Amino acid sequence: MSELVAVSTLVLMFSLFLGLLRVVRGPGAGDRMLAMQLIGTTGVGLLLLLSLMLDQTALIDVALILALLAAVAAAAFTSQELETGDD
């Protein structure tokens, strides 16, 4: 079991790396943000596997915070500021 977890962690890190390539390549800001969502979910999975592998249950909390804050980042990207005079 522990070997499976170790190898799975590595595979997931590779998957995250593939997602990062899209973040770097873009081409548009929207493409990058969409890829950020994917690497966010991959990061969540990676932290969960690491929590089992390193025997650190607290990493589950980190995964939850990461999941919630990915949504905040997306919100910040898409929210539209008021124009002057919109007030």
Add this chain to the structure above:
Amino acid sequence: MLTAHWLYGMSGCLIVALGLRTALLHAVLLQRLIGINVMGAGVFLMLIAVAYRGPGVAPDPVPHALVLTGIVVAVSATALALALGRRLSAEQDDE
């Protein structure tokens, strides 16, 4: 043999250098700030690498406490710098 802390610590040094170069050379305020933040992250990486004691061994908590507060202070300082920059450009526009 413990290679992990070497790997993370030395890349921390590299990241400090990369961030410092941008912070000094870039013409745009926002990207200079990102450079400073990247530099800070490099320092944090060095500190956490020093605290690391291998898998299954409890790391040194003192650097962790330093980095934890460092992260919060860094984001506040960044916000202050952005506010300063905004004020500066507002003054320039008035001229």
Add this chain to the structure above:
Amino acid sequence: MNTTALLALDALLVFSLLSLAVAALATHDARRSVILFMAFGLVLAVAWGRLMAPDVALAEAAIGAGLSGALLLAAVHEQPRRALSGDSRPGHNRAHSSFKVALEWAVTLLCVAVAGVLAWALAAAFDRTPKDVLAQAVSDNLAASGVSNPVTAVLLNFRAYDTLLELAVLLTAVLGIMAMGPERRGYRAAGPVFDGLVGWLVPVLILMAGYLLWVGAHAPGGAFQAGATLAAAGVVLRLAGQRSAGLPPWRLLHLTVAAGVVMFLAVGLSLLALGRPFLGYPPAWAGALILLIETAAMLAIAATLVLAFLGGRPAESHLNFSKEKRQC
């Protein structure tokens, strides 16, 4: 097998961090730079988890991958032209190109030298077998600290002076921000999808902040992580078009921002009055006093970070209660 997998994981993580740093810093497109910096923060949070620093990972997940990204994105939206694009500076174009190249080389060499010195110092630190004087002192005295999470014990008991000063630094920063001028523009009211998101995300973030504050005594968590999570709730409200961003009414705002420092000083001075050293908690009371200080510090940190996102002094009329009072 496990160590090989771990080593490969480390190599891939470090490579990702380095290439993201290069990519984020190399581009001249500010928005691309910010998004890549957010990705850098996300990978960094995973790295902290890998290096068994869950306290730091919590703060990085909340701030590096979320809040500071939101802050920088707002700055990109806000000022696409002047101050952020240095090209408008007078005399900039006239600068001698050969001088510029020489300067770039000099700075690059300086940075290489800095990296070399740091690497040398780090190698010296690694070469000596860690004596762990401090770590040993922490684990020896943990039982008397009132909490069982060593990082919280360091922050709020053993090195409480440092944390008090750090909160004072945050207070100075936020006062500076508020002195710099009025807040940035607000946001348009959220559409239905965003509204649905806000409806559950904000309560969950607030609950999570309370949980992190409570759990910080015996597991990773504490005032800094809880404050950042609470601030994220405020930022989401602001992004959804709520001008107050969940901040307290104007009169209470000053008190909230200063709450951490005030509570720290109040506890420290009361102890001094009772004949104990400043911030030298009696062991029986340490747990309760730490929770008291942490609660105040969480509120102060959250308010500070929300004000940092607003980027200036909030308009008095937007903080709900004062508005109602005036209408009465």
Add this chain to the structure above:
Amino acid sequence: MIDALSSLFIVAGLGFYLAGSIGLLRLPDLYSRLHALTKADNLGLGLLTAGLALHAQELLIALKLILIWLAVLAASAASAHLIAQHVRRRETSS
């Protein structure tokens, strides 16, 4: 038995993760990449959390894992929608 089931879930979850990342890289435009993102990725995390929850020693941990999956499910559906809408609005307005 539970170990085998748990391993099966984890491996299947990884398959979806990889498919998602490869789809994100290979698919031609933003709208088709939405598929890769929202479908494969959430299934990937769902199977992974299911596998890990089977392995969890405490009930609280299993509950937290399920909570994480639900949070990601709701958050990433909303964020992907918002990002796509944002891009579309820009394209049509310019």
